Amino acid sequence: MTTPLTSTNSPAPAHGPARYRTTAHGIQVVIPTRCPSGQHRLTTNTCRIYETESTLHVACLACAEAASTEHTWSLTTQGRAALSAEFDDQPYLDLLRPRQSS
Numbered sequence: 001m002t003t004p005l006t007s008t009n010s011p012a013p014a015h016g017p018a019r020y021r022t023t024a025h026g027i028q029v030v031i032p033t034r035c036p037s038g039q040h041r042l043t044t045n046t047c048r049i050y051e052t053e054s055t056l057h058v059a060c061l062a063c064a065e066a067a068s069t070e071h072t073w074s075l076t077t078q079g080r081a082a083l084s085a086e087f088d089d090q091p092y093l094d095l096l097r098p099r100q101s102s
């Protein structure tokens with residue numbers, strides 16, 4: 001029996017749009033301080049941030065290590081490129097609200 005792996009052909013649906021702030025230094029992307037599973041605090045040391053064409057990915061290293069199904073935030077950028085990133089839950093309260101597990 002083979003273990004089904006996440007297909008690279010079907011990217012995970014985005015959690016929502018990435019939020020941006022304009023600062024004196026340019027456009028800054030805002031990243032939630034919690035990983036998608038809600039178990040870990042994200043900092044520049046505990047997550048990996050990478051951008052693809054239209055999506056910003058924030059992978060929680062602890063969850064990735066644990067092979068958690070929800071280890072990466074996928075936030076749509078619509079092609080916007082930020083110069084820097086800041087961790088703040090404020091724009092993402094909807095995303096971070098605990099989901100009902102039914």
Ligand SMILES: [Zn+2]
Nearest residue numbers: 035040060063
């Ligand atoms: Zn995590």
